[in-house]
Amino acid sequence: MFSAFTNSLKIPELRSRILYTLSLLFVARVAAHIPLPGIDPHPLQQFFADQTAGGGGALVGLYNMFTGGALVKGAIAALGIMPYISASIIFQLMTAVVPALSRLQQEGDVGRQKLTQYTRYATVVICIVQGALLILALENPGRLFPGYDVNLYGPIVMVGKVGFLITSVIYMTAGTMLLMWLGEQITQRGIGNGVSLLITIGILSDIPAAAAATYQLFFAPIGVARLGLPQGIVMVLLFLVVTMGIIMVVQGQRKIPVQYAKRVVGNKVMGGQSSFLPLKVNYSGVMPVIFASAILLFPQQIFAQIGAAFNIKFLIEFSEQLLRGHWTYYAIYAGLILFFSYFWVSVMFKPIQIADDLKKYGGYIPGVRPGEPTAQFLDFIMTRLTLAGALFLTVIAVMPDFLLFELNVPQRIAIFFGGTGMLITVGVILDTMRQVETFLLQRHYDGFLKKGRVRARSTARQGMTGDALSSDAVMKIVVPMTIIFLIGIIAWAIQAFAL
Numbered sequence: 001m002f003s004a005f006t007n008s009l010k011i012p013e014l015r016s017r018i019l020y021t022l023s024l025l026f027v028a029r030v031a032a033h034i035p036l037p038g039i040d041p042h043p044l045q046q047f048f049a050d051q052t053a054g055g056g057g058a059l060v061g062l063y064n065m066f067t068g069g070a071l072v073k074g075a076i077a078a079l080g081i082m083p084y085i086s087a088s089i090i091f092q093l094m095t096a097v098v099p100a101l102s103r104l105q106q107e108g109d110v111g112r113q114k115l116t117q118y119t120r121y122a123t124v125v126i127c128i129v130q131g132a133l134l135i136l137a138l139e140n141p142g143r144l145f146p147g148y149d150v151n152l153y154g155p156i157v158m159v160g161k162v163g164f165l166i167t168s169v170i171y172m173t174a175g176t177m178l179l180m181w182l183g184e185q186i187t188q189r190g191i192g193n194g195v196s197l198l199i200t201i202g203i204l205s206d207i208p209a210a211a212a213a214t215y216q217l218f219f220a221p222i223g224v225a226r227l228g229l230p231q232g233i234v235m236v237l238l239f240l241v242v243t244m245g246i247i248m249v250v251q252g253q254r255k256i257p258v259q260y261a262k263r264v265v266g267n268k269v270m271g272g273q274s275s276f277l278p279l280k281v282n283y284s285g286v287m288p289v290i291f292a293s294a295i296l297l298f299p300q301q302i303f304a305q306i307g308a309a310f311n312i313k314f315l316i317e318f319s320e321q322l323l324r325g326h327w328t329y330y331a332i333y334a335g336l337i338l339f340f341s342y343f344w345v346s347v348m349f350k351p352i353q354i355a356d357d358l359k360k361y362g363g364y365i366p367g368v369r370p371g372e373p374t375a376q377f378l379d380f381i382m383t384r385l386t387l388a389g390a391l392f393l394t395v396i397a398v399m400p401d402f403l404l405f406e407l408n409v410p411q412r413i414a415i416f417f418g419g420t421g422m423l424i425t426v427g428v429i430l431d432t433m434r435q436v437e438t439f440l441l442q443r444h445y446d447g448f449l450k451k452g453r454v455r456a457r458s459t460a461r462q463g464m465t466g467d468a469l470s471s472d473a474v475m476k477i478v479v480p481m482t483i484i485f486l487i488g489i490i491a492w493a494i495q496a497f498a499l
Contacts, residue, residue, distance in 0.1 A: 007440055014191075014439045021190035024182045025201050031077040031175055032070035032202070038164050039138070041074035043153040047141075048072050065421055068202025074138075074156070077175035079130055081198050084180045087122035089287070091115060096347050120180070127176045131169040192435045196428040203421040210412045217410065235409075235417075242399060242418050246426045249392045252281040254385055256378070261362045275363075277354070279382055282389035284344035286423040289397045292336035293420070296322065296329070325405045334394045341390035342383075351378040396423060 009015050035041050048064070064071040067080030095101045095115075104111035138156045141148040157164070179198055186194030218227050227235075255276040300322035307315030321328040355374035364370045368377045399418030403409040415421055 007443075008436055011439060011443050014436065017189065017191050018436075021186050021197070024186055024190065025197065028077070028179055028182050028198055029068065029201065029205070031178060032068045032075050032205075033073060034076050035074045036076060036078070036168050036171055038157060038159040038168070039074040040154070040156060040158055041072065044074065044138075044141070044156050045072050047148050047153050065203055065206075065415070066199055068205045070202075075175070076171045077179060078134065079127055079172050079176045080202065081176065081179045081183065081195055083126040083130060083176050084119070084123045084183075085195065087119045087126055090122065091119050093347060120177075123176065123180060124173060127173040128169055131172040132165065134172070135165050135168050191432060193428055193431050196424070197432070200425050200428040203425055206412060206415075210416060213410050213412045217413070239417055242396070242422070243426065245392075246396060246418075246423060247430065249282050249389065250423075250427050250430065253278040254281065254381060255279075256381065257366055258358065258363050259366055261364070277365075277378075279378070279385055280389075281385050282392065283349060283382070283386060284341050284389065285427070286393075286420055287344055288337045288340035288390065289393055289420050289423070291340045292333055292397075295336060296333055324401055330398060330401075333397070337394050337397065338387075338390045341386050341393065345382060345386050349382055351375040351382070354378060393423075 008018060066082055067078060070077045070080060091101065095105050101115065104114050135157070139160065141150065141156055180195075183194035183198050186192070186197060188194075218232060255278055258275045258277050260273050260275070300319050303315045303322070304319035306312065307319060320326070322332070323329060352372075352375045355371060355378065358364060358374060359370040365374055365377065368374050396418045397420065400411070400414040403414040403417055404411055409417075
Protein backbone atom coordinates (compact mmCIF):
# COMPACT_ATOMS: atom_id res chain seq x y z
CA MET A 1 0.00 0.00 0.00
CA PHE A 2 2.82 2.42 0.85
CA SER A 3 4.50 1.67 -2.47
CA ALA A 4 1.30 2.81 -4.20
CA PHE A 5 1.78 6.32 -2.79
CA THR A 6 5.37 6.30 -4.02
CA ASN A 7 4.28 5.11 -7.45
CA SER A 8 1.69 7.89 -7.59
CA LEU A 9 4.50 10.45 -7.72
CA LYS A 10 6.34 8.58 -10.49
CA ILE A 11 3.59 9.24 -13.06
CA PRO A 12 3.95 12.84 -14.33
CA GLU A 13 0.25 13.33 -15.08
CA LEU A 14 -0.91 11.86 -11.78
CA ARG A 15 1.73 13.82 -9.86
CA SER A 16 0.54 17.04 -11.51
CA ARG A 17 -3.07 16.25 -10.66
CA ILE A 18 -2.25 15.52 -7.01
CA LEU A 19 -0.20 18.70 -6.55
CA TYR A 20 -2.85 20.73 -8.38
CA THR A 21 -5.53 19.34 -6.07
CA LEU A 22 -3.52 20.11 -2.94
CA SER A 23 -2.94 23.68 -4.13
CA LEU A 24 -6.66 24.34 -4.72
CA LEU A 25 -7.57 22.76 -1.38
CA PHE A 26 -5.13 25.14 0.27
CA VAL A 27 -6.87 28.08 -1.40
CA ALA A 28 -10.20 26.79 -0.07
CA ARG A 29 -8.82 26.60 3.46
CA VAL A 30 -7.48 30.16 3.19
CA ALA A 31 -10.99 31.36 2.27
CA ALA A 32 -12.28 29.72 5.47
CA HIS A 33 -9.98 31.89 7.61
CA ILE A 34 -10.54 35.38 6.11
CA PRO A 35 -13.14 37.14 8.31
CA LEU A 36 -15.78 39.43 6.89
CA PRO A 37 -15.11 43.16 7.40
CA GLY A 38 -17.14 44.43 10.34
CA ILE A 39 -17.42 41.08 12.20
CA ASP A 40 -15.65 40.10 15.41
CA PRO A 41 -15.54 36.26 15.38
CA HIS A 42 -14.05 35.84 18.88
CA PRO A 43 -17.36 35.99 20.82
CA LEU A 44 -18.88 33.40 18.49
CA GLN A 45 -15.84 31.14 18.84
CA GLN A 46 -16.02 31.34 22.62
CA PHE A 47 -19.74 30.53 22.55
CA PHE A 48 -19.18 27.49 20.34
CA ALA A 49 -16.36 26.32 22.59
CA ASP A 50 -18.74 26.42 25.57
CA GLN A 51 -21.48 24.69 23.58
CA THR A 52 -19.10 21.94 22.42
CA ALA A 53 -17.96 21.31 25.96
CA GLY A 54 -21.60 20.96 27.03
CA GLY A 55 -22.62 18.69 24.16
CA GLY A 56 -24.74 21.30 22.35
CA GLY A 57 -24.58 22.52 18.80
CA ALA A 58 -27.41 20.76 16.94
CA LEU A 59 -27.83 21.73 13.30
CA VAL A 60 -25.64 24.85 13.51
CA GLY A 61 -22.75 22.70 14.72
CA LEU A 62 -23.36 20.30 11.85
CA TYR A 63 -23.34 23.17 9.35
CA ASN A 64 -20.16 24.57 10.91
CA MET A 65 -18.52 21.17 10.47
CA PHE A 66 -19.41 21.13 6.75
CA THR A 67 -17.92 24.61 6.31
CA GLY A 68 -14.68 23.56 7.98
CA GLY A 69 -15.11 26.05 10.84
CA ALA A 70 -15.68 28.99 8.48
CA LEU A 71 -19.05 29.78 10.08
CA VAL A 72 -17.54 30.21 13.54
CA LYS A 73 -14.74 32.35 12.14
CA GLY A 74 -17.22 34.63 10.32
CA ALA A 75 -15.23 34.07 7.13
CA ILE A 76 -16.09 34.97 3.56
CA ALA A 77 -16.68 31.24 3.01
CA ALA A 78 -19.09 31.04 5.96
CA LEU A 79 -21.81 29.58 3.73
CA GLY A 80 -19.41 26.90 2.52
CA ILE A 81 -20.25 24.70 -0.43
CA MET A 82 -23.63 23.72 1.04
CA PRO A 83 -25.73 26.15 -1.11
CA TYR A 84 -24.35 24.48 -4.24
CA ILE A 85 -25.09 21.04 -2.82
CA SER A 86 -28.61 22.15 -1.86
CA ALA A 87 -29.22 23.45 -5.39
CA SER A 88 -27.86 20.19 -6.87
CA ILE A 89 -30.16 18.10 -4.67
CA ILE A 90 -33.16 20.28 -5.55
CA PHE A 91 -32.61 19.88 -9.29
CA GLN A 92 -31.83 16.19 -8.89
CA LEU A 93 -35.18 15.67 -7.20
CA MET A 94 -37.00 17.96 -9.63
CA THR A 95 -35.82 15.92 -12.63
CA ALA A 96 -37.95 13.08 -11.29
CA VAL A 97 -41.15 15.17 -11.17
CA VAL A 98 -40.68 17.90 -13.82
CA PRO A 99 -40.90 16.49 -17.38
CA ALA A 100 -38.94 19.38 -18.94
CA LEU A 101 -35.96 18.83 -16.65
CA SER A 102 -36.20 15.07 -17.17
CA ARG A 103 -35.94 15.57 -20.94
CA LEU A 104 -32.90 17.81 -20.46
CA GLN A 105 -31.22 15.10 -18.42
CA GLN A 106 -31.76 12.62 -21.24
CA GLU A 107 -30.33 14.90 -23.96
CA GLY A 108 -26.72 13.98 -23.21
CA ASP A 109 -23.93 16.46 -22.59
CA VAL A 110 -25.89 19.46 -23.89
CA GLY A 111 -28.79 18.83 -21.53
CA ARG A 112 -26.50 18.19 -18.58
CA GLN A 113 -24.66 21.45 -19.27
CA LYS A 114 -27.96 23.34 -19.16
CA LEU A 115 -28.89 21.65 -15.87
CA THR A 116 -25.48 22.58 -14.48
CA GLN A 117 -26.03 26.20 -15.51
CA TYR A 118 -29.45 26.25 -13.85
CA THR A 119 -27.88 24.78 -10.72
CA ARG A 120 -25.34 27.60 -10.63
CA TYR A 121 -28.06 30.23 -10.93
CA ALA A 122 -29.99 28.55 -8.11
CA THR A 123 -26.79 28.52 -6.02
CA VAL A 124 -26.48 32.29 -6.34
CA VAL A 125 -30.12 32.78 -5.24
CA ILE A 126 -29.67 30.45 -2.26
CA CYS A 127 -26.45 32.24 -1.27
CA ILE A 128 -28.16 35.63 -1.33
CA VAL A 129 -31.05 34.41 0.82
CA GLN A 130 -28.92 32.46 3.29
CA GLY A 131 -26.29 35.20 3.46
CA ALA A 132 -28.83 37.91 4.25
CA LEU A 133 -30.51 35.75 6.89
CA LEU A 134 -27.15 34.88 8.44
CA ILE A 135 -26.04 38.53 8.71
CA LEU A 136 -29.41 39.56 10.18
CA ALA A 137 -29.18 36.68 12.66
CA LEU A 138 -25.63 37.63 13.68
CA GLU A 139 -26.90 41.11 14.55
CA ASN A 140 -29.20 39.40 17.06
CA PRO A 141 -27.31 36.13 17.74
CA GLY A 142 -29.74 34.89 20.38
CA ARG A 143 -32.21 33.91 17.64
CA LEU A 144 -29.74 31.82 15.66
CA PHE A 145 -27.76 30.45 18.62
CA PRO A 146 -30.07 29.65 21.56
CA GLY A 147 -28.33 30.53 24.80
CA TYR A 148 -26.11 33.26 23.36
CA ASP A 149 -25.96 36.19 25.79
CA VAL A 150 -24.67 39.42 24.26
CA ASN A 151 -23.86 40.79 27.71
CA LEU A 152 -21.69 37.75 28.44
CA TYR A 153 -19.97 37.13 25.11
CA GLY A 154 -20.26 40.52 23.42
CA PRO A 155 -21.65 41.59 20.04
CA ILE A 156 -20.57 39.82 16.86
CA VAL A 157 -21.43 42.50 14.29
CA MET A 158 -19.50 45.67 14.97
CA VAL A 159 -21.36 47.86 12.44
CA GLY A 160 -25.07 48.10 11.69
CA LYS A 161 -25.55 49.68 8.31
CA VAL A 162 -27.38 48.58 5.18
CA GLY A 163 -24.13 48.81 3.25
CA PHE A 164 -22.58 46.22 5.57
CA LEU A 165 -25.45 43.81 4.86
CA ILE A 166 -25.09 44.23 1.09
CA THR A 167 -21.31 43.92 1.01
CA SER A 168 -21.29 40.93 3.38
CA VAL A 169 -23.86 39.08 1.25
CA ILE A 170 -21.74 39.79 -1.85
CA TYR A 171 -18.58 38.55 -0.12
CA MET A 172 -20.21 35.33 1.10
CA THR A 173 -21.83 34.67 -2.28
CA ALA A 174 -18.46 35.18 -3.96
CA GLY A 175 -16.87 32.83 -1.41
CA THR A 176 -19.36 30.07 -2.19
CA MET A 177 -18.96 30.55 -5.94
CA LEU A 178 -15.18 30.41 -5.48
CA LEU A 179 -15.51 27.08 -3.65
CA MET A 180 -17.84 25.82 -6.38
CA TRP A 181 -15.28 26.76 -9.05
CA LEU A 182 -12.46 25.14 -7.08
CA GLY A 183 -14.50 21.95 -6.79
CA GLU A 184 -15.17 21.87 -10.52
CA GLN A 185 -11.48 22.45 -11.29
CA ILE A 186 -10.45 19.62 -8.96
CA THR A 187 -12.98 17.35 -10.65
CA GLN A 188 -11.79 18.22 -14.16
CA ARG A 189 -8.04 18.72 -13.71
CA GLY A 190 -7.35 17.18 -10.33
CA ILE A 191 -7.97 13.72 -8.94
CA GLY A 192 -11.76 14.06 -9.03
CA ASN A 193 -14.54 14.37 -6.43
CA GLY A 194 -13.88 18.09 -6.11
CA VAL A 195 -16.92 19.15 -4.08
CA SER A 196 -16.73 16.04 -1.91
CA LEU A 197 -13.04 16.68 -1.21
CA LEU A 198 -13.81 20.25 -0.11
CA ILE A 199 -16.35 18.95 2.41
CA THR A 200 -13.99 16.21 3.60
CA ILE A 201 -11.10 18.62 4.12
CA GLY A 202 -13.41 20.87 6.12
CA ILE A 203 -14.41 17.94 8.33
CA LEU A 204 -10.81 16.78 8.80
CA SER A 205 -9.64 20.30 9.64
CA ASP A 206 -10.56 19.65 13.27
CA ILE A 207 -8.18 16.70 13.61
CA PRO A 208 -5.31 18.63 15.32
CA ALA A 209 -7.71 20.09 17.90
CA ALA A 210 -9.25 16.63 18.42
CA ALA A 211 -5.78 15.15 18.88
CA ALA A 212 -4.96 17.82 21.47
CA ALA A 213 -8.24 17.12 23.28
CA THR A 214 -7.48 13.38 23.23
CA TYR A 215 -4.05 14.01 24.76
CA GLN A 216 -5.59 16.12 27.52
CA LEU A 217 -8.21 13.42 28.10
CA PHE A 218 -5.55 10.82 28.94
CA PHE A 219 -2.82 13.05 30.40
CA ALA A 220 -4.85 15.52 32.44
CA PRO A 221 -3.26 17.03 35.56
CA ILE A 222 -3.53 15.20 38.85
CA GLY A 223 -6.89 15.77 40.45
CA VAL A 224 -8.74 16.12 37.13
CA ALA A 225 -10.82 13.20 35.80
CA ARG A 226 -8.99 11.40 33.02
CA LEU A 227 -9.11 8.10 31.19
CA GLY A 228 -6.70 5.22 31.66
CA LEU A 229 -5.07 2.64 29.39
CA PRO A 230 -8.08 0.22 29.28
CA GLN A 231 -10.39 3.00 28.13
CA GLY A 232 -7.83 4.04 25.51
CA ILE A 233 -7.65 0.52 24.11
CA VAL A 234 -11.45 0.31 23.98
CA MET A 235 -11.64 3.63 22.11
CA VAL A 236 -9.06 2.51 19.53
CA LEU A 237 -10.86 -0.79 18.97
CA LEU A 238 -14.21 0.97 18.71
CA PHE A 239 -12.78 3.42 16.17
CA LEU A 240 -11.45 0.53 14.04
CA VAL A 241 -14.74 -1.39 14.26
CA VAL A 242 -16.82 1.66 13.29
CA THR A 243 -14.50 2.49 10.38
CA MET A 244 -14.52 -1.07 9.08
CA GLY A 245 -18.29 -1.25 9.42
CA ILE A 246 -18.74 1.96 7.43
CA ILE A 247 -16.41 0.67 4.69
CA MET A 248 -18.24 -2.66 4.48
CA VAL A 249 -21.68 -1.08 4.17
CA VAL A 250 -20.59 1.74 1.85
CA GLN A 251 -18.94 -0.81 -0.47
CA GLY A 252 -21.53 -3.55 0.12
CA GLN A 253 -23.81 -4.48 -2.75
CA ARG A 254 -26.17 -7.25 -3.77
CA LYS A 255 -25.20 -8.67 -7.15
CA ILE A 256 -28.24 -9.72 -9.17
CA PRO A 257 -27.17 -12.13 -11.96
CA VAL A 258 -28.18 -11.07 -15.48
CA GLN A 259 -28.06 -13.32 -18.55
CA TYR A 260 -28.09 -11.91 -22.08
CA ALA A 261 -29.69 -13.97 -24.84
CA LYS A 262 -27.77 -14.77 -28.02
CA ARG A 263 -28.66 -12.80 -31.13
CA VAL A 264 -27.56 -13.33 -34.71
CA VAL A 265 -26.65 -10.06 -36.44
CA GLY A 266 -25.48 -10.82 -39.99
CA ASN A 267 -22.73 -13.38 -39.68
CA LYS A 268 -22.00 -12.59 -36.04
CA VAL A 269 -23.50 -14.02 -32.87
CA MET A 270 -24.09 -11.28 -30.30
CA GLY A 271 -24.83 -11.67 -26.58
CA GLY A 272 -24.88 -14.92 -24.69
CA GLN A 273 -22.88 -13.38 -21.82
CA SER A 274 -23.43 -13.36 -18.08
CA SER A 275 -23.22 -10.23 -15.99
CA PHE A 276 -24.69 -8.85 -12.79
CA LEU A 277 -26.70 -5.86 -11.64
CA PRO A 278 -25.20 -4.25 -8.49
CA LEU A 279 -27.73 -3.02 -5.93
CA LYS A 280 -26.12 -1.04 -3.12
CA VAL A 281 -26.97 -1.74 0.49
CA ASN A 282 -26.75 1.97 1.36
CA TYR A 283 -28.22 3.38 -1.84
CA SER A 284 -29.19 6.77 -0.36
CA GLY A 285 -25.76 7.47 1.13
CA VAL A 286 -25.65 10.06 3.90
CA MET A 287 -28.62 12.14 2.70
CA PRO A 288 -31.24 10.62 5.11
CA VAL A 289 -29.08 11.57 8.11
CA ILE A 290 -28.71 15.17 6.89
CA PHE A 291 -32.43 15.54 6.16
CA ALA A 292 -33.45 13.98 9.48
CA SER A 293 -31.10 16.23 11.47
CA ALA A 294 -32.35 19.35 9.69
CA ILE A 295 -36.06 18.60 10.03
CA LEU A 296 -35.90 17.44 13.65
CA LEU A 297 -34.42 20.74 14.80
CA PHE A 298 -37.33 22.96 13.72
CA PRO A 299 -40.14 21.42 15.87
CA GLN A 300 -37.90 21.67 18.94
CA GLN A 301 -37.32 25.37 18.42
CA ILE A 302 -40.97 26.10 17.61
CA PHE A 303 -42.30 24.25 20.67
CA ALA A 304 -39.71 25.87 22.94
CA GLN A 305 -40.51 29.39 21.72
CA ILE A 306 -44.28 28.92 21.90
CA GLY A 307 -44.04 27.34 25.37
CA ALA A 308 -41.84 30.16 26.65
CA ALA A 309 -44.05 32.88 25.11
CA PHE A 310 -47.36 31.55 26.53
CA ASN A 311 -45.89 29.79 29.59
CA ILE A 312 -47.13 26.37 28.48
CA LYS A 313 -45.23 23.88 30.62
CA PHE A 314 -46.16 20.87 28.48
CA LEU A 315 -44.63 22.34 25.32
CA ILE A 316 -41.50 23.35 27.19
CA GLU A 317 -41.02 19.83 28.56
CA PHE A 318 -41.78 18.25 25.18
CA SER A 319 -39.26 20.53 23.45
CA GLU A 320 -36.63 19.40 25.95
CA GLN A 321 -37.39 15.77 25.03
CA LEU A 322 -36.52 16.61 21.43
CA LEU A 323 -32.94 17.51 22.39
CA ARG A 324 -30.00 15.18 22.01
CA GLY A 325 -29.60 12.79 24.91
CA HIS A 326 -33.33 11.92 25.28
CA TRP A 327 -34.94 8.72 23.99
CA THR A 328 -37.76 10.68 22.28
CA TYR A 329 -35.20 12.44 20.09
CA TYR A 330 -33.57 9.18 19.00
CA ALA A 331 -36.90 7.43 18.35
CA ILE A 332 -38.08 10.22 16.03
CA TYR A 333 -34.57 10.49 14.57
CA ALA A 334 -34.54 6.79 13.63
CA GLY A 335 -38.02 7.04 12.12
CA LEU A 336 -37.00 10.02 9.97
CA ILE A 337 -33.85 8.25 8.76
CA LEU A 338 -35.96 5.23 7.78
CA PHE A 339 -38.50 7.44 5.99
CA PHE A 340 -35.95 9.46 4.02
CA SER A 341 -34.01 6.31 3.10
CA TYR A 342 -37.09 4.87 1.39
CA PHE A 343 -38.05 8.28 -0.01
CA TRP A 344 -34.64 8.73 -1.65
CA VAL A 345 -34.73 5.21 -3.12
CA SER A 346 -38.26 5.73 -4.45
CA VAL A 347 -37.15 8.92 -6.21
CA MET A 348 -33.77 7.83 -7.56
CA PHE A 349 -34.17 4.06 -8.13
CA LYS A 350 -36.39 3.19 -11.11
CA PRO A 351 -37.02 -0.58 -11.26
CA ILE A 352 -39.48 -0.25 -14.18
CA GLN A 353 -36.92 1.62 -16.29
CA ILE A 354 -34.20 -0.91 -15.42
CA ALA A 355 -36.49 -3.81 -16.35
CA ASP A 356 -37.36 -2.15 -19.67
CA ASP A 357 -33.69 -1.55 -20.46
CA LEU A 358 -32.83 -5.18 -19.71
CA LYS A 359 -35.65 -6.37 -21.94
CA LYS A 360 -34.62 -3.94 -24.68
CA TYR A 361 -31.06 -5.28 -24.82
CA GLY A 362 -32.03 -8.94 -24.47
CA GLY A 363 -31.12 -9.33 -20.81
CA TYR A 364 -33.06 -11.16 -18.14
CA ILE A 365 -32.65 -12.33 -14.56
CA PRO A 366 -32.57 -16.15 -14.37
CA GLY A 367 -35.81 -17.46 -12.91
CA VAL A 368 -37.67 -14.14 -13.36
CA ARG A 369 -39.79 -13.24 -16.36
CA PRO A 370 -38.84 -10.05 -18.24
CA GLY A 371 -40.94 -6.92 -17.93
CA GLU A 372 -43.14 -6.21 -14.93
CA PRO A 373 -42.11 -9.35 -12.92
CA THR A 374 -38.47 -8.18 -13.16
CA ALA A 375 -39.43 -4.72 -11.89
CA GLN A 376 -41.33 -6.26 -8.97
CA PHE A 377 -38.38 -8.53 -8.16
CA LEU A 378 -35.93 -5.58 -8.14
CA ASP A 379 -38.30 -3.53 -5.99
CA PHE A 380 -38.61 -6.47 -3.57
CA ILE A 381 -34.83 -6.78 -3.23
CA MET A 382 -34.19 -3.02 -2.92
CA THR A 383 -36.88 -2.65 -0.25
CA ARG A 384 -35.09 -5.08 2.04
CA LEU A 385 -31.64 -3.72 1.26
CA THR A 386 -32.88 -0.23 2.11
CA LEU A 387 -34.09 -1.43 5.51
CA ALA A 388 -30.66 -2.83 6.32
CA GLY A 389 -28.97 0.38 5.13
CA ALA A 390 -31.33 2.58 7.16
CA LEU A 391 -30.69 0.58 10.35
CA PHE A 392 -26.96 0.90 9.76
CA LEU A 393 -27.24 4.67 9.22
CA THR A 394 -29.17 4.99 12.48
CA VAL A 395 -26.50 3.13 14.47
CA ILE A 396 -23.67 5.17 12.94
CA ALA A 397 -25.54 8.47 13.45
CA VAL A 398 -26.23 7.73 17.12
CA MET A 399 -22.72 6.44 17.93
CA PRO A 400 -21.16 9.89 18.66
CA ASP A 401 -24.05 10.77 20.99
CA PHE A 402 -23.57 7.47 22.85
CA LEU A 403 -19.92 8.30 23.47
CA LEU A 404 -20.77 11.89 24.39
CA PHE A 405 -23.56 11.29 26.90
CA GLU A 406 -22.82 7.78 28.20
CA LEU A 407 -19.00 7.70 28.27
CA ASN A 408 -18.44 11.48 28.66
CA VAL A 409 -16.12 11.63 25.65
CA PRO A 410 -15.70 15.25 24.41
CA GLN A 411 -17.77 16.09 21.35
CA ARG A 412 -14.68 17.13 19.37
CA ILE A 413 -13.41 13.54 19.73
CA ALA A 414 -16.77 11.75 19.52
CA ILE A 415 -17.57 13.03 16.00
CA PHE A 416 -14.75 10.87 14.61
CA PHE A 417 -16.45 7.70 15.89
CA GLY A 418 -19.38 7.89 13.49
CA GLY A 419 -22.01 10.33 12.40
CA THR A 420 -22.46 12.26 9.19
CA GLY A 421 -18.88 13.47 8.97
CA MET A 422 -17.42 9.99 9.28
CA LEU A 423 -19.74 8.61 6.60
CA ILE A 424 -18.78 11.37 4.18
CA THR A 425 -15.07 11.10 4.93
CA VAL A 426 -14.86 7.33 4.45
CA GLY A 427 -16.90 7.41 1.25
CA VAL A 428 -14.86 10.22 -0.32
CA ILE A 429 -11.53 8.63 0.63
CA LEU A 430 -12.61 5.34 -0.95
CA ASP A 431 -13.62 7.11 -4.17
CA THR A 432 -10.36 9.06 -4.26
CA MET A 433 -8.31 5.90 -3.75
CA ARG A 434 -10.25 4.24 -6.56
CA GLN A 435 -9.47 7.03 -9.00
CA VAL A 436 -5.77 7.10 -8.09
CA GLU A 437 -5.66 3.32 -8.42
CA THR A 438 -7.13 3.61 -11.92
CA PHE A 439 -4.16 5.74 -12.97
CA LEU A 440 -1.74 3.27 -11.41
CA LEU A 441 -3.28 0.27 -13.12
CA GLN A 442 -3.22 2.04 -16.48
CA ARG A 443 0.56 2.49 -16.06
CA HIS A 444 1.01 -1.15 -14.93
CA TYR A 445 1.68 -0.24 -11.30
CA ASP A 446 0.22 -2.09 -8.35
CA GLY A 447 -2.74 -0.41 -6.70
CA PHE A 448 -3.52 0.07 -3.03
CA LEU A 449 -4.72 -3.51 -2.63
CA LYS A 450 -2.87 -6.61 -3.79
CA LYS A 451 -5.99 -8.76 -3.55
CA GLY A 452 -9.09 -7.28 -5.10
CA ARG A 453 -9.66 -3.69 -6.05
CA VAL A 454 -11.36 -0.69 -4.49
CA ARG A 455 -14.85 -0.84 -5.93
CA ALA A 456 -16.66 2.29 -7.00
CA ARG A 457 -19.69 3.65 -5.19
CA SER A 458 -21.19 4.44 -8.58
CA THR A 459 -20.81 2.89 -11.98
CA ALA A 460 -19.84 6.13 -13.67
CA ARG A 461 -16.31 7.46 -13.44
CA GLN A 462 -16.30 10.97 -12.07
CA GLY A 463 -13.74 13.61 -12.67
CA MET A 464 -11.65 11.63 -15.17
CA THR A 465 -12.81 13.35 -18.33
CA GLY A 466 -10.97 16.64 -17.91
CA ASP A 467 -8.04 17.60 -20.07
CA ALA A 468 -4.67 17.03 -18.49
CA LEU A 469 -2.56 20.06 -17.74
CA SER A 470 0.94 20.31 -19.12
CA SER A 471 3.63 19.53 -16.55
CA ASP A 472 5.47 22.85 -17.01
CA ALA A 473 2.33 24.96 -16.58
CA VAL A 474 1.26 23.00 -13.52
CA MET A 475 4.65 23.08 -11.81
CA LYS A 476 4.86 26.89 -12.13
CA ILE A 477 1.65 27.10 -10.10
CA VAL A 478 2.02 24.09 -7.87
CA VAL A 479 5.58 24.41 -6.52
CA PRO A 480 5.12 27.75 -4.71
CA MET A 481 1.61 26.79 -3.63
CA THR A 482 2.89 23.50 -2.21
CA ILE A 483 5.57 25.27 -0.19
CA ILE A 484 2.99 27.70 1.21
CA PHE A 485 0.66 24.76 1.82
CA LEU A 486 3.27 22.93 3.93
CA ILE A 487 4.05 26.09 5.91
CA GLY A 488 0.32 26.59 6.51
CA ILE A 489 -0.09 22.99 7.69
CA ILE A 490 2.74 23.38 10.21
CA ALA A 491 1.39 26.70 11.52
CA TRP A 492 -2.14 25.28 11.66
CA ALA A 493 -1.01 22.23 13.69
CA ILE A 494 1.03 24.36 16.11
CA GLN A 495 -1.94 26.68 16.69
CA ALA A 496 -4.38 23.80 17.20
CA PHE A 497 -2.17 21.99 19.71
CA ALA A 498 -1.49 25.27 21.50
CA LEU A 499 -5.21 25.63 22.12
